[in-house]
Structures are given as structure tokens and as C-alpha cells.
Amino acid sequence: VNDSSLTIKWQTPESIGDSGLDGYTIEYCKDGTSDWVVANKELTPSNRFCIKDLTAGELIHVRVVAVNPGGRSEPGLLAAPVPIREIVDxxxxxxxxxxxxxxxxxxxxxxxxxxxxxxxxxxxxxxxxxxxxxxxxxxxxxxxxxxxxxxxxxxxxxxxxxxxxxxxxxxxxxxxxxxxxxxELPGPPASVKLVDTWGFNAALEWTPPKDNGNTEITGYTVQKADRKTEEWFTVFEHYHRLTATISDLIMGNSYSFRVFAENQVGVSKTGAVTKEVATIQKTGIVYKPPEYPERDFSEAPRFTTPLNDRAATVGYTTKLLCSVRGSPKPKIEWLKNKMVIGDDPKFCQISNQGICSLEIRKPCSFDGGVYTCRAKNTQGEATVSCKLEVKQVILAEADKVKGK
Incomplete structure (x- = not known):
């Protein structure tokens, strides 16, 4: 049974006659009436039939009639009327x-x-x-x-x-x-108070907001502002405690502080501002330079580049070079064959940043010999020597004839 149809089943009659059954006729009528309606236009040989196009809410009486060549049988009637309604789910x-x-x-x-x-x-x-x-x-x-x-x-x-x-x-x-x-967004903290100021630090404490926006408070944002500029700078974000210490404040400045509440929606539109002002007092500071242990950098002269033996040509200026280090700066003297050269204008003596040079201007054969550079300071002295050979230019025979 559902809201528009009814399906019935029945058993075959015990006696169907010698000629057999032609089929069955199914009839129905509404409860309270005697108007039987034939449900099948043609006889059905089956023992099952579905009556369709019924109206929900009605009570239906149903009967089945067997038919053979000899006529119709007595109808088989359902014991009780059937209500037409939906099957309850x-x-x-x-x-x-x-x-x-x-x-x-x-x-x-x-x-x-x-x-x-x-x-x-x-x-x-x-x-x-x-x-x-x-x-x-x-x-x-x-x-x-x-x-x-x-x-x-x-x-x-x-x-x-x-x-x-x-x-x-x-x-x-x-x-x-x-x-x-x-x-929604929370309200600001109920109150915020400056607890203490010391050195370059200030301590704050505050209480949770009265309006949490109908959800849990997830943190706080703490800001500071210099009273001179009145510009706010964030010190802490997503801060979970109800107390905070603000450090690295500038000596001589005065600061105000404010705290915002935060929940899953965002940060409160306004913040709770401290009534008190934190003033970082100036303190007298005496500069004490660092003390460094004295070191003695004194050093006896030492030649880092020696003089090298060399040969020169008569009439062509030549130069001897060496390098020396020492502290204090050593005094440099040049000697020829162990005799101090002094201020002889034939020689040019230069000492610059440890580089020592002796220029011999247009040497002759008598300028050959052993040259010595001597460096001396309070820590000692050092010498370095080389041999200079001055050679005469050898002319070919043709040049000698021309010379005569």
C-alpha cells in the first residue's frame, strides 16, 4: 500500500471445473458505498494485481472473482477495508x-x-x-x-x-x-596601570576587557609613545600575560603606554591608556676610558731585504737598495770600504719608510769596493754589505783608430 496504489495477492480456487480458469476479475469500492469498480479491463491469469490511481486517505474494499466458461465464482472479499496512505519512513x-x-x-x-x-x-x-x-x-x-x-x-x-x-x-x-x-571585536582592557619605573625600564599591568566579543581573548598588543612626538610604536604583539616590562627607554624622555585586546576576530578598535607617565630620569655618568696594558714595541734593527752584489759601468749612475725595520726608527749610515761616506756630493742617500737607497752618480773605476748599510737605534744595530764592481767600456779596434 502507498498513497496511490494497492497490491493484493490470492490463492487459486480449490475447484476450477473441467474447462479450467479463464482468469480473475478484481473489483473495489470505497468504504460506505456499494459501487464496485472493476480494476482490470481484461481478465488476469496471475494471482497478484496492483490497483492504481487511488486517492490517499480513502478506505478501500477489495474482492476477487474467478471466471471460467461456466461463469463467475462467488467473490473473495478482504476481511477489512484497506486505508490508502504512504508507507511511513x-x-x-x-x-x-x-x-x-x-x-x-x-x-x-x-x-x-x-x-x-x-x-x-x-x-x-x-x-x-x-x-x-x-x-x-x-x-x-x-x-x-x-x-x-x-x-x-x-x-x-x-x-x-x-x-x-x-x-x-x-x-x-x-x-x-x-x-x-x-x-565581534573585543573591547579594550578594563584598566591599565604603570606599576614601576627604574633605570631605562617601565612595568605595566592591566585587566581583561569587560567585553570579549563573545569569544576567548587570544592576546594583547602593547604600545609606547614619547610625549614629545606622541607617535605610537608597538612593543609587543600577541602577548598573553597581564603584566609586561618595557625596556630600552631613552633617558630624559617621558612615555605613555596603551594596551589593546585581541580575539579571533581581530584587535580592539581602541586601547586602554595609562594615566601615569613614565619619566626616565637623567643620571650623572662619568666616562671612564678603558684601560689597556702597555706593550713594548721596541725592536732592534733588522734588515728584511739585503744588499746584492752588482756591477756598474763607468759614467753610468747606479743605485744600491735594501730595506730595514726597527723601533724606534733606526738611524741609517752608509760606508765604503768601512769608511763613512758622510755628505759626499757624489752620493745621494735616501731613507723612507724602511727603504734605504744609495745613488752613486757617474761612478769611475775608483768607486768600486765594498759598500755597507748600517742601521742603529737604542735597541742595537745591524749591517748589510755588498760588493760593487765598476767596469771600463771596451772599445773595438775601429773605434780606437777613429779616436786617434
């Missing part, structure tokens, strides 16, 4: 996964939740909020045969709560709940 709510845990929205946002369900015939749907009937001025409910829609145009914190839906078919019902939380 137990109602079941299919709560979406996203609504099985707490559902969060911000203040002012639109809420449009669809909760599907099943059940036959069409279930009756009812809603409660925190155990009380819904305020239909704020919450709009739209029901169909397969789902229920809860709609709030602009959510407010008072819309938060536990919503319960009940779906009922006859004596069967199913219930489900969803938890809605509408949140």
Missing part, C-alpha cells in the same frame, strides 16, 4: 559536517543554513533555541519536504545559542542540535 536528519561542531559567524554577517532530512510522509519540522521557541522576527525558518533553512539577515551576538530541530512523522521523530556563536 522514519525521519532522519542529515546534519552537515560543518554544523556538527560550533559554527561561528561575525556580527553583521548573513546566516543561511540548510539542514536536510528524510522521512515519509512529509515530516513536521519544529525549532527551539536554548529550549525556547524561536523569535521569528529575527530568525526566518523555511521548510520543505527534504530540508529546513534557518536564515538570519544580519547576525548579532544575541543570536548565539543552541538551536534544536525536531523532525516528526506520525509517532516517529528525530532531533539534532547546532551551536551558533556570533562574535
Amino acid at each position: 522514519r525521519p532522519k536528519i542529515r546534519m552537515p559536517r560543518v554544523l556538527r561542531s560550533q559554527y561561528t559567524k561575525r556580527v553583521g554577517e548573513q546566516i543561511n543554513l540548510v539542514i536536510p532530512f528524510i522521512g515519509k510522509p512529509k515530516p513536521a519540522v519544529s525549532w527551539l533555541k536554548d529550549g525556547q521557541p524561536l523569535d521569528t522576527k529575527r530568525v526566518n525558518i523555511r521548510n520543505s519536504g527534504k530540508d529546513s533553512i534557518i536564515f538570519i539577515r544580519a547576525a548579532q551576538t544575541e543570536d548565539s545559542g543552541v538551536y534544536e530541530i525536531t523532525v516528526k512523522v506520525d509517532s516517529f521523530e528525530d532531533k539534532a542540535t547546532l551551536t551558533l556563536r556570533v562574535v
Whole structure:
């Protein structure tokens, strides 16, 4: 049986006659009437038949007549009339996964939740909020045969709560709940106080905001401002404690502080400002230069580049070079064959940044010999020597004849 049809079954008669059965006729009439209607236009040989196009809610009497060449049998009648109605399917709510845990929205946002369900015939749907009937001025409910829609145009914190839906078919019902939380920005901390100031530091403490925005406070933002510039700078973000120490303040400046509360929506629009001002006092500071241990860098002369033996040509200026180090700066003397050269204009003596040179201008054969450079300071002395050979230019025979 459903809302528009009825299916019946019957047994074959015990006696069908020698000529056999031609088939069956199925007839029905509404309860309270005697107008029998033939359901099958043609005889059916089957022992099962479905009567269609019935009206839901009616009581139907059904009878079956066997037919053979000899005529119709006595009708077989159902013992009781059959009500035409839908087969009851137990109602079941299919709560979406996203609504099985707490559902969060911000203040002012639109809420449009669809909760599907099943059940036959069409279930009756009812809603409660925190155990009380819904305020239909704020919450709009739209029901169909397969789902229920809860709609709030602009959510407010008072819309938060536990919503319960009940779906009922006859004596069967199913219930489900969803938890809605509408949140907003928190208010500022209830109070903030400057506890202490010392050195270049200031200590603050504050209390949580009175309005947490209908959700947990996740942290605080702490800022400082110099009273001269009045520009705010962030010292701490996402700070979880109710006390803080601000360090590295500048001596001679005065500071104000403010604290913002923070939740999952964001940071409070305003902050709580300290009434007190933290002034970092100037203190007399005597500069004490660092002490360094004295080191003795004195060093006896030492030649780092020696003199090299060399040969020169008569009439061509030549130069001897060496390098020396020592502290204090050593005094340099040049000697020829162990005799001090002194201020002889034939020689040019230069000493610059440890490089010592002796220039011999247009040497002759008598300028050959052993040259010595001697370096001397308070720590000692050092010498280095080389041999200089001055050679005469050898002319070819043709050049000698020309010379004569």
C-alpha cells in the first residue's frame, strides 16, 4: 500500500471445473458505498494485481472473482477495508559536517543554513533555541519536504545559542542540535596601570576587557609613545600575560603606554591608556676610558731585504737598495770600504719608510769596493754589505783608430 496504489495477492480456487480458469476479475469500492469498480479491463491469469490511481486517505474494499466458461465464482472479499496512505519512513536528519561542531559567524554577517532530512510522509519540522521557541522576527525558518533553512539577515551576538530541530512523522521523530556563536571585536582592557619605573625600564599591568566579543581573548598588543612626538610604536604583539616590562627607554624622555585586546576576530578598535607617565630620569655618568696594558714595541734593527752584489759601468749612475725595520726608527749610515761616506756630493742617500737607497752618480773605476748599510737605534744595530764592481767600456779596434 502507498498513497496511490494497492497490491493484493490470492490463492487459486480449490475447484476450477473441467474447462479450467479463464482468469480473475478484481473489483473495489470505497468504504460506505456499494459501487464496485472493476480494476482490470481484461481478465488476469496471475494471482497478484496492483490497483492504481487511488486517492490517499480513502478506505478501500477489495474482492476477487474467478471466471471460467461456466461463469463467475462467488467473490473473495478482504476481511477489512484497506486505508490508502504512504508507507511511513522514519525521519532522519542529515546534519552537515560543518554544523556538527560550533559554527561561528561575525556580527553583521548573513546566516543561511540548510539542514536536510528524510522521512515519509512529509515530516513536521519544529525549532527551539536554548529550549525556547524561536523569535521569528529575527530568525526566518523555511521548510520543505527534504530540508529546513534557518536564515538570519544580519547576525548579532544575541543570536548565539543552541538551536534544536525536531523532525516528526506520525509517532516517529528525530532531533539534532547546532551551536551558533556570533562574535565581534573585543573591547579594550578594563584598566591599565604603570606599576614601576627604574633605570631605562617601565612595568605595566592591566585587566581583561569587560567585553570579549563573545569569544576567548587570544592576546594583547602593547604600545609606547614619547610625549614629545606622541607617535605610537608597538612593543609587543600577541602577548598573553597581564603584566609586561618595557625596556630600552631613552633617558630624559617621558612615555605613555596603551594596551589593546585581541580575539579571533581581530584587535580592539581602541586601547586602554595609562594615566601615569613614565619619566626616565637623567643620571650623572662619568666616562671612564678603558684601560689597556702597555706593550713594548721596541725592536732592534733588522734588515728584511739585503744588499746584492752588482756591477756598474763607468759614467753610468747606479743605485744600491735594501730595506730595514726597527723601533724606534733606526738611524741609517752608509760606508765604503768601512769608511763613512758622510755628505759626499757624489752620493745621494735616501731613507723612507724602511727603504734605504744609495745613488752613486757617474761612478769611475775608483768607486768600486765594498759598500755597507748600517742601521742603529737604542735597541742595537745591524749591517748589510755588498760588493760593487765598476767596469771600463771596451772599445773595438775601429773605434780606437777613429779616436786617434
